[in-house]
Amino acid sequence: MDSDKSIIVMGDPPPSQKKSKLYWIIGTICVLLVFISSIFLSKDDAKKSEIAKETVSLHAVPEIAVLFNFDSSELSETAKTILREWVITNRNAINKGVLHIEGHADDVGGENYNVILSKKRSESVYKYISHDFGLELSNVRQKGFGATHPISEDDSDKGKNRRVELFLTSE
Numbered sequence: 059m060d061s062d063k064s065i066i067v068m069g070d071p072p073p074s075q076k077k078s079k080l081y082w083i084i085g086t087i088c089v090l091l092v093f094i095s096s097i098f099l100s101k102d103d104a105k106k107s108e109i110a111k112e113t114v115s116l117h118a119v120p121e122i123a124v125l126f127n128f129d130s131s132e133l134s135e136t137a138k139t140i141l142r143e144w145v146i147t148n149r150n151a152i153n154k155g156v157l158h159i160e161g162h163a164d165d166v167g168g169e170n171y172n173v174i175l176s177k178k179r180s181e182s183v184y185k186y187i188s189h190d191f192g193l194e195l196s197n198v199r200q201k202g203f204g205a206t207h208p209i210s211e212d213d214s215d216k217g218k219n220r221r222v223e224l225f226l227t228s229e
Contacts (some may be wrong), residue, residue, distance in 0.1 A: 121148075124183065126220040128166070131178035133186055141183065144224070145191050151226050152187075156197040158225040159183050164216040165205040177202030183222045 122144045124137035133141070145152065161180035163172035180200045188195045209218040 121224055121226055123221045123223045125217060126179055126222070128164075128217075128220065129175070130220075131175060131182045133182055138186065141186060142191075145187055145193070148226065149191075149193070152193060152195070155226045155228055156199060157187075157195060158223075158227065159198060159200045160207075160223045160225070161200075161202040162207055162209075162219055162221050162223070163203075163205050164219040165208065166216070169204055172204035173202050175202075176204050179220075179222050183224070 122140065124133070124140050126132070126137070127134065159180045161176035161178070161183075163176045163179075165172070167175075177200070180202055184195070184198060184200055187193060205219065208216075209221070210216060
């Protein structure tokens, strides 16, 4: 092995950190995959891989999310306030980029019903942003996921799943 390359072998995490062993294993696997890919990928492939990672990271966390009442696609006054502030702050970026509006539902009701409800929630946000603020939203991607992407599986916390998430990307 070349002297300029080294392999780090990780042991068990210290007990004082109280991290889940599963998260530790996943993290270790990720580190190993990055290491292995750096050996086998050419510089061009590595650059493409980095671009792909950046694109995914843009979409990994919503910029904003608004919640809905049970079995409703109507925006609450709180949701309108949150959207209003976000649109005012991001008006230029919204006009230049691609706006992703993704609707979600809890798991109460049938699958088809929840997909339709999540699409209605997405449409409700789209209409509010485009009509009430007069934005020309030419680059919008709307999707209704139904109950397939829950934030919480806990029955007492299902309200978090009744949401619309908004993302801005450059493509």
